Amino acid sequence: MSAARTVWLTGLPSAGKTTIAQALVARLVESGRRAELLDGDEVRKAICGGLGFSRADRDENVRRIGYVADLLSRNGVWAVCAVVSPYRQARDELRRLHHGRFAEVWVSTPHEVCATRDVKGLYARQRSGDMSGLTGADDPYEPPLRPELVLPTHELPLAECVDRLWNELVAAHSELATTP
Amino acid sequence: MSAARTVWLTGLPSAGKTTIAQALVARLVESGRRAELLDGDEVRKAICGGLGFSRADRDENVRRIGYVADLLSRNGVWAVCAVVSPYRQARDELRRLHHGRFAEVWVSTPHEVCATRDVKGLYARQRSGDMSGLTGADDPYEPPLRPELVLPTHELPLAECVDRLWNELVAAHSELATTP
Numbered sequence: 001m002s003a004a005r006t007v008w009l010t011g012l013p014s015a016g017k018t019t020i021a022q023a024l025v026a027r028l029v030e031s032g033r034r035a036e037l038l039d040g041d042e043v044r045k046a047i048c049g050g051l052g053f054s055r056a057d058r059d060e061n062v063r064r065i066g067y068v069a070d071l072l073s074r075n076g077v078w079a080v081c082a083v084v085s086p087y088r089q090a091r092d093e094l095r096r097l098h099h100g101r102f103a104e105v106w107v108s109t110p111h112e113v114c115a116t117r118d119v120k121g122l123y124a125r126q127r128s129g130d131m132s133g134l135t136g137a138d139d140p141y142e143p144p145l146r147p148e149l150v151l152p153t154h155e156l157p158l159a160e161c162v163d164r165l166w167n168e169l170v171a172a173h174s175e176l177a178t179t180p
Numbered sequence: 181m182s183a184a185r186t187v188w189l190t191g192l193p194s195a196g197k198t199t200i201a202q203a204l205v206a207r208l209v210e211s212g213r214r215a216e217l218l219d220g221d222e223v224r225k226a227i228c229g230g231l232g233f234s235r236a237d238r239d240e241n242v243r244r245i246g247y248v249a250d251l252l253s254r255n256g257v258w259a260v261c262a263v264v265s266p267y268r269q270a271r272d273e274l275r276r277l278h279h280g281r282f283a284e285v286w287v288s289t290p291h292e293v294c295a296t297r298d299v300k301g302l303y304a305r306q307r308s309g310d311m312s313g314l315t316g317a318d319d320p321y322e323p324p325l326r327p328e329l330v331l332p333t334h335e336l337p338l339a340e341c342v343d344r345l346w347n348e349l350v351a352a353h354s355e356l357a358t359t360p
Contacts, residue, residue: 034255047227047244064227068248075214075257 004034006069006079006098007169009151010091010144011107012136013122014114016153016161017082020107023162025080028170036072038065040083053133059090066094073101078170086135088142103148103169111136113154184214186249186259186278187349190271190324191287192316193302194294196333196341197262200287203342205260208350213258218245220263233313239270246274253281258350266315268322283328283349291316293334 007024009017021037028035043065044051051057062085069079085091095102114136115123126134133139149168151161187204189197201217208215223245224231231237242265249259265271275282294316295303306314313319329348331341 036251036255046247049240050230060229067226068251071216071248072251072255072257075216075252075255077252077255077257 003173004073004076004078005101005103005169005173006066006073006081006094007103007105007165008066008069008085008091008094009080009082009105009107010085010147011109012111012114012141013084013134014117014119015107015109016151016158017084017107019158020151020153020161020165021080021082023158024165024170025078027162027166028078028080031170033078034076035078035080038069038079038081038083040065040081040085043068043083053139055087058085059087062087062090062094066097069094070097070101073098084135084141086139086141088144091144103173104144104146105149105151105165105169106144106147107151107153108143109153183353184253184256184258185281185283185349185353186246186253186261186274187283187285187345188246188249188265188271188274189260189262189285189287190265190327191289192291192294192321193264193314194297194299195287195289196331196338197264197287199338200331200333200341200345201260201262203338204345204350205258207342207346208258208260211350214256215258215260216252218249218259218261218263220245220261220265223248223263233319235267238265239267242267242270242274246277249274250277250281253278264315264321266319266321268324271324283353284324284326285329285331285345285349286324286327287331287333288323289333 009021011017018039025035025037047064048061051061065081065083069081072079118124122134125131126137135141189201191197198219205215205217227244228241231241245261245263249261252259298304302314305311306317315321333341
């Protein structure tokens with residue numbers, strides 16, 4: 001029961017990362033596991049005050065959240081992270097930091113669908129010229145090359161996404177971890 | 181076994197906070213508990229890049245380390261923090277954040293003794309005019325008013341300090357936690 005991982009959900013704004021992460025954390029806690037949701041927007045306020053949205057600041061943001069996730073998961077607490085994290089190199093560095101405890105999940109909802117959902121109104125603001133540097137609109141997003149899992153939320157219902165996460169990353173991992 | 185606390189060691193530079201924290205973490209781990217050392221100097225590099233030593237930046241540093249400590253201790257991982265944390269109000273805020281899981285330990289080694297030990301050469305640099313803003317020399321330190329424990333390292337050997345921490349903060353707390 002004590003082996004945990006960092007589950008890192010990456011994808012465009014409004015791709016569905018936070019919703020999936022919340023559902024996974026709830027299921028982990030229900031099953032008696034320790035788990036924390038590290039949501040990009042929330043953690044930014046807690047430990048990334050002063051950082052902006054340049055590439056350097058985005059990478060530093062990812063690095064800090066990854067540092068906290070590593071502290072948790074190496075102590076048996078599942079760290080479920082929902083962070084845009086647009087740059088491949090920063091995510092790959094987190095994978096190395098975690099020594100095998102890292103699962104990268106690409107929430108692959110395409111730009112057109114995200115821009116229609118537009119949960120926080122960011123795409124509308126970008127289109128109207130009110131903001132710039134929006135990942136997937138006028139700022140780059142580098143998809144994972146070898147993610148542990150791809151979740152196309154535009155093709156699968158939420159429950160199916162969470163089931164896949166559970167079966168492929170939690171259940172399988174727990175069996176491995178308890179094999180002598 | 182799962183109830184953990186944040187043990188917050190505050191005091192002047194070279195007071196002995198890190199040495200005591202390392203010994204406590206080793207003992208916690210030996211006893212089968214989960215524990216992490218959050219050392220001020222180390223954590224500063226990890227999540228506080230860009231912060232300096234103004235009051236506002238020191239307080240933000242304390243707040244961030246406290247945020248991480250809270251994440252750990254509420255998940256059963258002992259967070260042992262060695263941080264100068266000179267301002268009372270910032271420490272009191274952490275106590276509130278922790279909802280009873282916070283133990284403030286004043287490592288009360290006086291300035292004269294710390295300046296003689298001068299593990300990192302900071303007191304010498306401050307005397308020579310090479311740096312300013314050194315806590316306890318030319319920057320304020322506000323001692324805790326009601327700490328859970330006071331450790332005068334100039335009067336007690338290290339082993340005795342760690343024994344007191346263990347008996348008063350770990351053993352007593354574990355008994356409380358396992359009482360039905």
